Amino acid sequence: MVRLKFGQLWKSRLDDFLSRNIAMNDIASAYIVVENIIRKEWGRVLATLIKQFQDFELSEDALQDALLAALSTWPKNGLPDSPAAWLLTTAKRKAIDRLRRARTVREKQGEVLSNMEPEHSFDEEAGEQLDTAIQDERLMLIFTCCHPALPEQARIALTLKSITGMKTSEIARAYLVSEETMAQRIVRAKRKIKAANIPYKVPEGDQLDERLASVLTVIYLIFNEGYSATHGEDLIRRDLCNEAIRLTELLLTLTGDEREVRGLLALLLLHSSRLQARCSINGKLITLEQQDRTLWDRELIKRGLSILITTLTGGKKGKMGAFQIQAAISAAHTAAATYEQTNWREISMLYEKLYKYQPTPVVMLNGAVALSFAYGPNAGLAAIQQIEQEGDLRIYQPFYAAKADMLRRAGRIKEALTNYRKAVELSGNKTERDYLRKRLEQLASKIEQ
Amino acid sequence: MQYMLLIYSADDAGPQPGTPEFGKMMQGYMEFNKDATKAGTFVAGQPLQGASTATTLRLRNGRTETTDGPFAETKETLGGYYLLNCDDLDDALGWAAKIPTSEYGSIEVRPVMEIPT
Numbered sequence: 001m002v003r004l005k006f007g008q009l010w011k012s013r014l015d016d017f018l019s020r021n022i023a024m025n026d027i028a029s030a031y032i033v034v035e036n037i038i039r040k041e042w043g044r045v046l047a048t049l050i051k052q053f054q055d056f057e058l059s060e061d062a063l064q065d066a067l068l069a070a071l072s073t074w075p076k077n078g079l080p081d082s083p084a085a086w087l088l089t090t091a092k093r094k095a096i097d098r099l100r101r102a103r104t105v106r107e108k109q110g111e112v113l114s115n116m117e118p119e120h121s122f123d124e125e126a127g128e129q130l131d132t133a134i135q136d137e138r139l140m141l142i143f144t145c146c147h148p149a150l151p152e153q154a155r156i157a158l159t160l161k162s163i164t165g166m167k168t169s170e171i172a173r174a175y176l177v178s179e180e181t182m183a184q185r186i187v188r189a190k191r192k193i194k195a196a197n198i199p200y201k202v203p204e205g206d207q208l209d210e211r212l213a214s215v216l217t218v219i220y221l222i223f224n225e226g227y228s229a230t231h232g233e234d235l236i237r238r239d240l241c242n243e244a245i246r247l248t249e250l251l252l253t254l255t256g257d258e259r260e261v262r263g264l265l266a267l268l269l270l271h272s273s274r275l276q277a278r279c280s281i282n283g284k285l286i287t288l289e290q291q292d293r294t295l296w297d298r299e300l301i302k303r304g305l306s307i308l309i310t311t312l313t314g315g316k317k318g319k320m321g322a323f324q325i326q327a328a329i330s331a332a333h334t335a336a337a338t339y340e341q342t343n344w345r346e347i348s349m350l351y352e353k354l355y356k357y358q359p360t361p362v363v364m365l366n367g368a369v370a371l372s373f374a375y376g377p378n379a380g381l382a383a384i385q386q387i388e389q390e391g392d393l394r395i396y397q398p399f400y401a402a403k404a405d406m407l408r409r410a411g412r413i414k415e416a417l418t419n420y421r422k423a424v425e426l427s428g429n430k431t432e433r434d435y436l437r438k439r440l441e442q443l444a445s446k447i448e449q
Numbered sequence: 450m451q452y453m454l455l456i457y458s459a460d461d462a463g464p465q466p467g468t469p470e471f472g473k474m475m476q477g478y479m480e481f482n483k484d485a486t487k488a489g490t491f492v493a494g495q496p497l498q499g500a501s502t503a504t505t506l507r508l509r510n511g512r513t514e515t516t517d518g519p520f521a522e523t524k525e526t527l528g529g530y531y532l533l534n535c536d537d538l539d540d541a542l543g544w545a546a547k548i549p550t551s552e553y554g555s556i557e558v559r560p561v562m563e564i565p566t
Contacts, residue, residue, distance in 0.1 A: 149538060196560045197450050199537035206546070207539060 041084040042165030043250075047137035048088055050144075050200055053095055056190045060162075062095035063087070069094075138163065139254035140200050142247075146215040147198050154189035155218045156225075161186060163250070164243045174240055175225065212255070216264050216323060219247050223268050227275070228429075241272055255317075262311040263324030269304030270330040273297040285431045289339045301334050322357040325350055344374035361392040369402050377410040397426040401436060413447055451492060451561035452533050452541040457525040458554025460499070477549035485533060490544065492532040500526035525554060532561070 042063070049059035066087045080086040145158040157175075160166045166174075172182035192198070203211045226240025248265045255261055277295035280286055308327045329350045336342040351367030364387050372380020384403060393399040404419035420440040427433040464470035485491035503519040503526075519526055528550065535541040538558070545556040 147538075149542075196558075197537045199539050201539070203539055207543065 040165075041087065043138050043141065043163040045084055045088050045091060046162055047141040049091055049095065050141060051137045052092070054200065056193055058095055058098060059091075062091040062098060065094035065098075066091035138250065140202050142215055142251065142254075143202055143211055144193065144198060144200050146211070146218045147193075148211070148214050149196060149198055150189050150192060152218075152221070154185050155214070156222055157182060157186050158189050159218055159247070160222065160243060163247060166243065170239075174237055212258070212260070215251065216260060219244050219251070220264060220268075220323070222247070223271070227271055238275060241268070241275065244268055245272065257317050259311055259318035260321040260323050261318075262307050263321060263327050266304045266308035266311065267323055267327035267330055269300050269307070270327060270334060273300035273304065273334065279431070283431055285435045287435070288333065293337065296334065305331055305334070320357075322354060325354045325357065329354070342373070344370050348374045361387045361390065362396070362398075365393065365396075365399055365402060369406075372406050372409070377406040380406045381410065395426060397423050397428075397432075400426065404439075408443060413443060417443060417447075450535060450537070450563075452535050452538075453559045453561055454531040454533060454541070454545050454548065455527055455557040455559065456529045456531070456548060456550050456554060457557065458528050458550050459524045460526070462525075463550065463553040474549045481547055481549070484547070485531070485544065490533045490535060492534055494529070494531035494533075496529035497527060500528075528554070 046059055046063055049063060050056060053059050053062075069090050070083070070087060074080070074083075142159065142163055145162050146155045150158070153175075157171050160171050160174075161168060168183050168186065169179045172179040175182065177185075202208075222240055223244035226237040226242075226244065245265070245268050248261065248268055252258070252261045252265055273296050274288075274291065276297065277291040277293065278286055286292075304327070308324070308331055311324060312328070329347055332343055332347050332350065348367060348370035351363060351370050355363050355367060365384060368380045368383035368387070371383050372378075381403070384399075384406075387393055387399070400419045400423035404416045404423060407413075407416035407419060417440065420436060420443065424433055424436045424440060427436060464474050482491065482494065485494075500519045503517075505516050505518065505520050507514045507516075531544075531548070533541060533544055535544065538560075541558050545551060545558050548556055550556070
């Protein structure tokens, strides 16, 4: 079976329309409608299909078929009352067609067909189905996509593809791998879901905590890749940041006010408020210290803070956790009118608290930086000695950048230069590298003077 | 669907025979067997003798090569297995978390390939 890529499908459809002299308006609007529906409804419809057919691949193929059908009928017949219900109904029929054709699953076919044979138009039923159980079904699909039995990169790709409706080519571009590589990654993940029988359900009991943490981590990684791109020329990929926020908002609705989900949402909103201030017009990184704080998005800060405050004052479901504390750290930064006025004592205390939930060298490093501002560079340098002994951050660029900065402030210029050089060497992002180089040159010229 | 739960641990990890902790662990295994049987999940399960008793065979160009020891030299070695009937991977992982050795060793969970008859 030849599976055409979305882009190719659309192009061929467009060409088809053009050759038949259909008004350009119709094509353009059909395009926009379908594009919007993919973004908005893809996750909902796909989750419903998967719930019914218990088969990722089949559901996705059937939904693609339905989108194609939409492109050819909507411009002619007009937009259906509920495009999502129309897509669901059509996709179900297409799935049944596909099952009929698949000889190898004859037994399964009999079972499914007897339950699902369409008698008449079930647009109405589809609409109801979408309205009622739908939210649980999307939640179930998020948990499947973020299952810890899948490799982390695959979890990210599968979540973006299935829930947000991003195209494989878009995800590939965002993560700077070829479309083929990304498609492979997704295919392998779907194969494992099937082979190992990873269920389409929301985990229960003891498994829920670990699995919710995995979902939140996947979303946070998506955001971070957008906020501080580890690869490529662009420092920020705003589309990934926005998708991550959308996903968290969805998760919050679906989980009914879970504290850590709220914590994550607050964190992402607060971080996002600095997106514009973080990158100069010519794409250079602007550190927190040098940011023009008037560029911070007040609206996002307000939203982030209000979510955080109601979460921390209790009354919500769930426990205290790492995302709530990280949001509190971010909030402490937004509270300061200038970098100098930052309450570093509070921040270093929050890092200490965070370390209890996330005992990683990265958290320890950030805590050391806060200490160095609260109590002087020597306090920070003493704190990072421990990380150095453990050697966990030997290839972590921010470690050398932070150490270099503390050494510079402590007046140990030569050692600072060595560490800046190491940081430049390890940086994978051009903007970041340029920033570090500039620092290095400034310091080197000071010595010469 | 059947899952194979492969139980790995290092020789020097976990309770040693003759200690009260070892008795407790064995008790844990007995309870696991009882629970899995009661739930209709249990298909088979056995402990293996130590990795030092392992022999590995390869047939190469029609000639057998026999060597002592397990297939791969690792600190954690295969010490036993369970074959269980589970609803899905989460169900199997739930059972894996109940195996006493999971506290100091590791449990590899693998779906059994179904051969169409």
